[in-house]
Amino acid sequence: MKKKVLLLQFIFLCIFFLFAEEVKLDELKIINIPNGSTAPQTFEIQPTGAFAVTYRNTPFIQGIEIEIKQNLKTLNSGICTDCIIFNELNQKPIADLLSYNATKIYGISLHNRKSVVLQIPVTEEHLLQESPFSKLLPYQKNNENNALLFRLHKITESNIVPDTTGIKKIGGTEPSKIISISVKPILKNQGGLSVNMKYPDVPNKVSITLNGRYAEIPASPEFLMLPVGDYQLIFNSDVYRSEMRTCKIDPGKITELNVTMRSIIPILNIHIPKEAQVFLDKEKIIDPTQEIRLSTGKHTIKVIIGNYEIMRQIIAEEGKTYNIEMKVEMEIEVTD
Structure with a gap:
């Protein structure tokens, strides 16, 4: 009999989590994960809020880490909250759209928990491992929208005080954003x-x-x-x-x-005063400011400026660049 009950519970859970259902929300915050980003995004929502995480399906991302924190005031308020996670949304999430068809993949109670860290694989080839500090969820195939939906659900409200204005108060104060959420991608190294x-x-x-x-x-x-x-x-x-x-x-x-890539042909660059003339193998170079391609072997360069003439020889080799520079300077020496 006990085995039969356990089997029925297992079948119920399978039906509960594996079929799409309509999800209606009170509010929705959208978190987009940029490519290559590792920085966490932190925000606050109410115990009945929801948020969606969208990501690009790149070869580098292997999972999403979600940290849910409750402060002491929340823990002592009598509010018991759980978090339900959905994937396979029927469309890309939009902040103004508060109704979706999606598939439940996981649920966790936040009762008496100050902090919960969830790691959700987004690829079957992930390298994530369970640790004492986080809960690793099993991989669930997602659709092309690449989005995860998180809905917080308030189970009990033991200390909510009725108010004649029609506004609910928690502990005598107006409802405030008391659930802190941190979202960050888990990238491959x-x-x-x-x-x-x-x-x-x-x-x-x-x-x-x-x-x-x-x-x-x-x-x-x-x-x-x-x-x-x-x-x-x-x-x-x-x-x-x-x-x-x-x-x-x-x-x-x-x-x-x-x-x-640069050609393997030898190159000659010449830097000389404007009034100078330059000759390469007895041929005058009309525009010395342009680089000159050389054939391999010996070459003679002659520079003439006024009555001053200087001559040099180079042996051009493949893949080499030769720079010729001529400076005309005047030095003034002062003596007593």
């Missing part, structure tokens, strides 16, 4: 990395090493998931110069690197 490449001409193959290991890193909006930390990237190619970048991966955030 991972972030994302994407690399946007730019090329001087037709794109050619570039190999990327990430902390010394070969890696394929997509361009945005795609990304590679990585553990949080510092990384060094080296870009190698047969037709471009090698490039090196460093970046930091933060939890729940996507880091984008923009890398412009």
Whole structure:
């Protein structure tokens, strides 16, 4: 007989929690969790209030943590409150809309509890674990609205005093917001990395090493998931110069690197006074302010300014940049 009763209770609970029902609310506060945010959002509501938490279903979020606090005045007021949690809302929650169809997934009594911490997984691949300080709820599949609805329900009001004005008072004072709520996302200890490449001409193959290991890193909006930390990237190619970048991966955030590859052809930059003339291999350079591409091998550069002439030779190598700078200075020495 006892087993039969327990079985009936189990069936009742299954029916109670697994079917959508109409949920009517007195008030509704909306909490939106921004991407990559780890900061808690704290607010207060009445014992009959409700709030909805919306989140984006990114690869980084694994759960939502809810802390419900009651102060001593609330605990001693005779009010007994419970909290019912719903998912699979029939539409995205709106503060002005106070009626929804949703599925009950959990209920907890706040009676004689100063604080309750709930961790609610939002992905089946979560790594959350039960602890002495929080209650881990079982994972329940949600719909595309990505919202959780929390409704507080006042069970007893032993010390509510009637008032001729028609306004209920608790302990002789007007109702106040006496339930404190804190909401924060629980992120994986991972972030994302994407690399946007730019090329001087037709794109050619570039190999990327990430902390010394070969890696394929997509361009945005795609990304590679990585553990949080510092990384060094080296870009190698047969037709471009090698490039090196460093970046930091933060939890729940996507880091984008923009890398412009440079041609392997040797480059000559010349910085000389305007009145000077410059010759490269006996050919006068018309506009010395523009970078000059060189062929590999030996080159002669001659600079003439007034009656002063200076000549230098360089051996151009692939992937190198050569800077020539000429300064004309006047020094004044004063002696006794």
